Amino acid sequence: xxxxxxxxxxxxxxxxxxxxxxxxxxxxxxxxxxxxxxxxxxxxxxxxxxxxxxxxxxxxxxxxxxxxxxxxxxxxxxxxxxxxxxxxxxxxxxxxxxxxxxxxxxxxxxxxxxxxxxxxxxxxxxxxxxxxxxxxxxxxxxxxxxxxxxxxxxxxxxxxxxxxxxxxxxxxxxxxxxxxxxxxxxxxxxxxxxxxxxxxxxxxxxxxxxxxxxxxxxxxxxxxxxxxxxxxxxxxxxxxxxxxxxxxxxxxxxxxxxxxxxxxxxxxxxxxxxxxxxxxxxxxxxxxxxxxxxxxxxxxxxxxxxxxxxxxxxxxxxxxxxxxxxxxxxxxxxxxxxxxxxxxxxxxxxxxxxxxxxxxxxxxxxxxxxxxxxxxxxxxxxxxxxxxxx
Numbered sequence: 343x344x345x346x347x348x349x350x351x352x353x354x355x356x357x358x359x360x361x362x363x364x365x366x367x368x369x370x371x372x373x374x375x376x377x378x379x380x381x382x383x384x385x386x387x388x389x390x391x392x393x394x395x396x397x398x399x400x401x402x403x404x405x406x407x408x409x410x411x412x413x414x415x416x417x418x419x420x421x422x423x424x425x426x427x428x429x430x431x432x433x434x435x436x437x438x439x440x441x442x443x444x445x446x447x448x449x450x451x452x453x454x455x456x457x458x459x460x461x462x463x464x465x466x467x468x469x470x471x472x473x474x475x476x477x478x479x480x481x482x483x484x485x486x487x488x489x490x491x492x493x494x495x496x497x498x499x500x501x502x503x504x505x506x507x508x509x510x511x512x513x514x515x516x517x518x519x520x521x522x523x524x525x526x527x528x529x530x531x532x533x534x535x536x537x538x539x540x541x542x543x544x545x546x547x548x549x550x551x552x553x554x555x556x557x558x559x560x561x562x563x564x565x566x567x568x569x570x571x572x573x574x575x576x577x578x579x580x581x582x583x584x585x586x587x588x589x590x591x592x593x594x595x596x597x598x599x600x601x602x603x604x605x606x607x608x609x610x611x612x613x614x615x616x617x618x619x620x621x622x623x624x625x626x627x628x629x630x631x632x633x634x635x636x637x638x639x640x641x642x643x644x645x646x647x648x649x650x651x652x653x654x655x656x657x658x659x660x661x662x663x664x665x666x667x668x669x670x671x672x673x674x675x676x677x678x679x680x681x682x683x684x685x686x687x688x689x690x691x692x693x694x695x696x697x698x699x700x701x702x703x704x705x706x707x708x709x710x711x712x713x714x715x716x717x718x719x720x721x722x723x724x725x726x727x728x729x730x731x732x
Contacts, residue, residue, distance in 0.1 A: 460680050460712040463618060464687050464723035465492050472497055476507055477725050478514060479566040481522040481559050482611065486644045488562060489521060489611060489620045490570070492725035503571050504533055504540065513731040520613025524563070539576040540568050540600075546582050551589045561592070569600050570725075576600060604695045607634035608688040608726070609646035618680075621688055621726045622646060623695070631666070631696045632659060638688065649688035652681040654707065656689075665719065666693050669704040676707040683712045687723065694722040 465475055473494045480489055491514070495506055511525040529544045542564060544550065550560040568574050578597045579587035586596045606623035613620065624642060628634040638650045650656075654674035660667045668689075676682060693701055699722060706716035714720060 465725045465728045475725050477570045479563045485522050489622050491727050491729050520616050540574050541578045543580040554591045557589045606695050607637045608691045610649050634692050649685050653685045664699040666698045666701050690722045
């Protein structure tokens with residue numbers, strides 16, 4: 343572009359000669375018109391900007407917060423696999439070692455166990471001596487589940503197990519134990535000549551056909567009592583000496599087989615007013631002991647409580663020659679108290695259900711749990727729930 347040849351003085355003189363222009367509007371009107379022509383901001387953009395800013399702050403701050411949070415509900419397997427990776431996980435492990443069983447998941451009855459004397463509740467071989475163990479199956483207070491109660495009786499020359507069983511059933515203190523008053527049976531019982539069959543004779547006015555629950559409990563209790571205490575294989579029913587018994591839902595029944603009943607998991611049942619629970623087998627059976635242990639981690643129906651809350655998680659289970667080898671998760675502690683003893687007995691009784699005779703603990707967290715020497719092989723109990731009768 344060609345440079346202008348006009349000087350500054352000449353330009354000023356030229357502008358003075360141009361006609362003057364005046365705007366008679368008020369300055370405020372001019373400003374208002376300019377403001378109206380400005381593009382108004384879109385109202386939806388402001389919340390969007392605020393949300394975006396909040397999201398950015400979230401991504402910036404959350405990693406810092408996560409570094410100091412202990413995830414107390416982390417599973418034992420997850421914690422074991424990631425142990426030592428972060429400070430948060432180490433803090434979580436320390437908390438779990440101090441309190442292996444969460445008080446939030448314990449019932450008041452389970453918490454009361456911590457205040458009781460450390461005693462075994464089952465019967466073991468070295469406690470029987472020259473005596474005999476008899477087990478009675480008794481309905482709970484609501485007649486929903488059957489609970490085994492065992493006694494030790496002195497041996498009497500020439501008496502059969504059935505004679506002792508029938509003689510002592512009237513001495514059972516079911517209501518005092520928080521259970522249903524079921525015994526003595528309104529029936530007479532005797533062995534046949536071969537001793538392989540138990541003959542159960544009821545009177546014509548017997549009550550065992552009144553209602554499905556009564557009938558079911560009667561049949562199940564007779565079967566369990568006989569299978570637990572003897573090797574008899576069959577039960578024959580008679581009414582006033584005549585073959586058969588009339589049961590409303592079962593109809594007329596003359597005989598049933600006695601079948602072995604095992605592969606159950608043991609849970610805790612707390613009767614009303616009792617600090618010590620009954621160790622009670624599940625109604626369900628399980629394919630293997632691994633499935634049984636898994637079920638024992640949680641509460642069941644009919645008032646059965648988890649029996650593994652106070653024990654460290656069982657990491658390894660192997661079985662050889664009727665001996666079960668197990669180890670506990672080393673990141674948890676094992677407390678020497680009544681609650682742990684009862685839980686350990688539930689493990690032993692469940693092991694017995696699957697044909698195991700001894701349990702060996704690898705690297706035990708304690709030398710002794712009550713009177714159990716955890717450094718040695720431990721024999722499974724003979725029977726659960728020892729009680730004394732007059």
